[in-house]
Amino acid sequence: MTAAEPGRVQRPGQQRAEATRDLLYQAAAALFVEQGYENTTMAEIAQRARTSRRTAFNHFPSKSDIPMRWVRRMADLAIDVTGAPECDQATERIRGYFRFISEMVEAEPELSAQMLLGWTAAAGPIRYESQLLADLTPMLQEGQARGQIDAAADAATIARTLSDILMGASFRWVREGDDGPSLQELVEAGIDLVLRAIQSGRPQQPNHQLR
Structure with missing residues (x-):
C-alpha cells in the first residue's frame, strides 16, 4: 500500500516515484526497528533501499x-x-x-x-x-x-x-x-x-x- 491518493490514476513516472518512495519508507522502517530512529541516517536508508542519497533526499528532504x-x-x-x-x-x-x-x-x-x-x-x-x-x-x-x-x-x-x-x-x-x-x-x-x-x-x- 502506498500513500498515493485513492482513486487517482498515476502516470508511469509518478508510479515509479511512488514505488521508490515506498522502498525508502520500508527501508527506513526496518532500520528504525533494528537500530532506532536517532541512530539511523538518511545515507543508511538510501543504502538499504539500494538508491542514492540524492534520491532519498528528493523524496524525504528530512528524516522527520x-x-x-x-x-x-x-x-x-x-x-x-x-x-x-x-x-x-x-x-x-x-x-x-x-x-x-x-x-x-x-x-x-x-x-x-x-x-x-x-x-x-x-x-x-x-x-x-x-x-x-x-x-x-x-x-x-x-x-x-x-x-x-x-x-x-x-x-x-x-x-x-x-x-x-x-x-x-x-x-x-x-x-x-x-x-x-x-x-x-x-x-x-x-x-x-x-x-x-x-x-x-x-x-x-x-x-x-x-x-
Missing part, C-alpha cells in the same frame, strides 16, 4: 518526513476500510477510522514507538498540522449535513480535538507499555467522549432529502 508518511499510510488504509455507504452514521465511521489506526499502531509496537519518538524529536507536533484533518473534517461535515452531529459545532475544531486524542493516547501507550491499557482502549474512551458531546438531538432525515 518519514513519520509523517507513516501516519498518512495508516490513515489512507483506514479510509479505504471504513469507506461507508451513504446511509452510515458519521460517528460510527469516525469510530471505525480510529479503531483501525489504533490496531495498526499496536500491531507493530517497536516501529510505532520509533516513529513517535522521531516525530517528537523533530518537533513535528508543533511544526506541522495533523495528517488526519483532511479525512476527519469531511466526515464531520457530512454528519452535520445529515443531522447526526450538532450543526453549531466547528468541524475543524472537532477534527483537531479527535486527532489530539489519538496523539496523546499514543504517547501514553508508548510510555506505559504493558503496564497500561491498550491503545485502542485509550483512544476509544476519548473519541467516544467527544462524539457523544457533539451528537445532534435531531432525528436523522431520510436519505432522499439530503441529495
Whole structure:
C-alpha cells in the first residue's frame, strides 16, 4: 500500500516515484526497528533501499518526513476500510477510522514507538498540522449535513480535538507499555467522549432529502 491518493490514476513516472518512495519508507522502517530512529541516517536508508542519497533526499528532504508518511499510510488504509455507504452514521465511521489506526499502531509496537519518538524529536507536533484533518473534517461535515452531529459545532475544531486524542493516547501507550491499557482502549474512551458531546438531538432525515 502506498500513500498515493485513492482513486487517482498515476502516470508511469509518478508510479515509479511512488514505488521508490515506498522502498525508502520500508527501508527506513526496518532500520528504525533494528537500530532506532536517532541512530539511523538518511545515507543508511538510501543504502538499504539500494538508491542514492540524492534520491532519498528528493523524496524525504528530512528524516522527520518519514513519520509523517507513516501516519498518512495508516490513515489512507483506514479510509479505504471504513469507506461507508451513504446511509452510515458519521460517528460510527469516525469510530471505525480510529479503531483501525489504533490496531495498526499496536500491531507493530517497536516501529510505532520509533516513529513517535522521531516525530517528537523533530518537533513535528508543533511544526506541522495533523495528517488526519483532511479525512476527519469531511466526515464531520457530512454528519452535520445529515443531522447526526450538532450543526453549531466547528468541524475543524472537532477534527483537531479527535486527532489530539489519538496523539496523546499514543504517547501514553508508548510510555506505559504493558503496564497500561491498550491503545485502542485509550483512544476509544476519548473519541467516544467527544462524539457523544457533539451528537445532534435531531432525528436523522431520510436519505432522499439530503441529495
